[in-house]
Amino acid sequence: xxxxxxxxxxxxxxxxxxxxxxxxxxxxxxxxxxxxxxxxxxxxxxxxxxxxxxxxxxxxxxxxxxxxxxxxxxxxxxxxxxxxxxxxxxxxxxxxxxxxxxxxxxxxxxxxxxxxxxxxxxxxxxxxxxxxxxxxxxxxxxxxxxxxxxxxxxxxxxxxxxxxxxxxxxxxxxxxxxxxxxxxxxxxxxxxxxxxxxxxxxxxxxxxxxxxxxxxxxxxxxxxxxxxxxxxxxxxxxxxxxxxxxxxxxxxxxxxxxxxxxxxxxxxxxxxxxxxxxxxxxxxxxxxxxxxx
Numbered sequence: 119x120x121x122x123x124x125x126x127x128x129x130x131x132x133x134x135x136x137x138x139x140x141x142x143x144x145x146x147x148x149x150x151x152x153x154x155x156x157x158x159x160x161x162x163x164x165x166x167x168x169x170x171x172x173x174x175x176x177x178x179x180x181x182x183x184x185x186x187x188x189x190x191x192x193x194x195x196x197x198x199x200x201x202x203x204x205x206x207x208x209x210x211x212x213x214x215x216x217x218x219x220x221x222x223x224x225x226x227x228x229x230x231x232x233x234x235x236x237x238x239x240x241x242x243x244x245x246x247x248x249x250x251x252x253x254x255x256x257x258x259x260x261x262x263x264x265x266x267x268x269x270x271x272x273x274x275x276x277x278x279x280x281x282x283x284x285x286x287x288x289x290x291x292x293x294x295x296x297x298x299x300x301x302x303x304x305x306x307x308x309x310x311x312x313x314x315x316x317x318x319x320x321x322x323x324x325x326x327x328x329x330x331x332x333x334x335x336x337x338x339x340x341x342x343x344x345x346x347x348x349x350x351x352x353x354x355x356x357x358x359x360x361x362x363x364x365x366x367x368x369x370x371x372x373x374x375x376x377x378x379x380x381x382x383x384x385x386x387x388x389x390x391x392x393x394x395x396x397x398x399x400x401x402x403x404x405x406x407x408x409x410x411x
Contacts, residue, residue, distance in 0.1 A: 120172075121246045121297065122155075122183060123216045124209055130155070132286035134273075135205035135266050142199055146192035154206040156184040157289075159259060163200020166193040169249075176202075179256040181293065183249045185215075203263040207286065216246065251296040259292050309334065310348035313341050317357045321364065322384045325357060361385065362398050369407040376403050 124130060133154055146167045158165060158176060165176040168191045169184055176182045184190050186208070253259050262285050269285075272278040312334055317325065327338040330353055334341060342352050349356055361383040368379045380391035395403045 120249050121216045122213060122249060123244055123246045124213045125211055125242055125244045127240050127242065128209065128211045129287065130207050130209040130290065132282050133206040133208060135203060135263060137201065137203050137267055139201040140196060142196060144196045148191040150189050151187055153186050154208050155186055157205040157207065158182045159203040159263060161201045161203065161260060163196055163198050165196065165202060168193045174250050180252050183247060205263065245294050246297050247293045248297050253292065254296045255292060259289065262289050306344045307348060309336055309341060310344040313345055313353055314349065314356060317353060318360055321357060321361050322382065327353060358394060359398065362395055365395065365403065366406065369403055370410050379403065
């Protein structure tokens with residue numbers, strides 16, 4: 119099954135939506151390049167829809183996302199009465215079509231950039247939506263779409279438009295949850311994520327690769343291989359970078375001495391902290407602080 123992968127921010131945004139009831143014999147409209155994503159969520163009956171050379175039978179509790187750059191058409195008349203919600207959305211950010219078997223490229227969780235901007239620039243992330251899926255919580259999805267339908271009459275008001283966007287973000291979360299159920303993370307990805315979470319939670323403490331392996335019940339060599347694959351660095355490199363990022367916040371937000379900041383972020387010796395900071399940032403901790411004084 120094909121997936122749609124979005125890179126955010128910016129997040130996809132809601133445009134409009136509606137509820138369509140139809141009788142036996144209804145056929146989905148034939149159209150080309152509609153320039154928006156079209157989410158179809160079936161409440162009753164079955165929709166017979168094609169996109170390019172792919173065909174779908176979308177039943178109650180299922181959803182289909184039609185791409186903005188493709189040919190869509192009905193493949194058969196509906197055999198019974200039915201109804202479905204439709205929702206148009208778009209994104210100004212990049213997106214692509216991906217195979218369900220391909221690993222999503224992961225942006226590094228720590229930055230190698232130096233300077234003030236690396237702390238405050240928005241860090242991008244990606245998420246995937248199946249084009250065709252069985253909804254994890256169809257009742258909750260219908261509730262969200264029904265709320266959007268009720269808000270349409272006041273959609274000229276800024277406060278209502280803002281509420282529509284918030285509801286749409288939950289729609290995206292519901293759709294994304296269906297992907298995770300159908301395609302759980304591999305053991306390698308799960309291991310790397312657990313290791314990263316552990317390092318971030320315990321970065322102030324003294325951590326060794328052996329300790330990490332004991333806590334996660336994985337061999338340290340396997341953990342290192344998984345983290346290199348997912349984050350492009352070893353566990354200890356990840357820990358060092360995260361400690362330096364936390365120290366940069368303290369350098370800007372407190373007047374703590376350098377030695378105390380080193381201790382606060384898990385360095386036993388201030389000189390080692392300063393040399394590590396210099397290696398990653400190109401300037402000393404004191405020079406970094408002076409940028410903002």
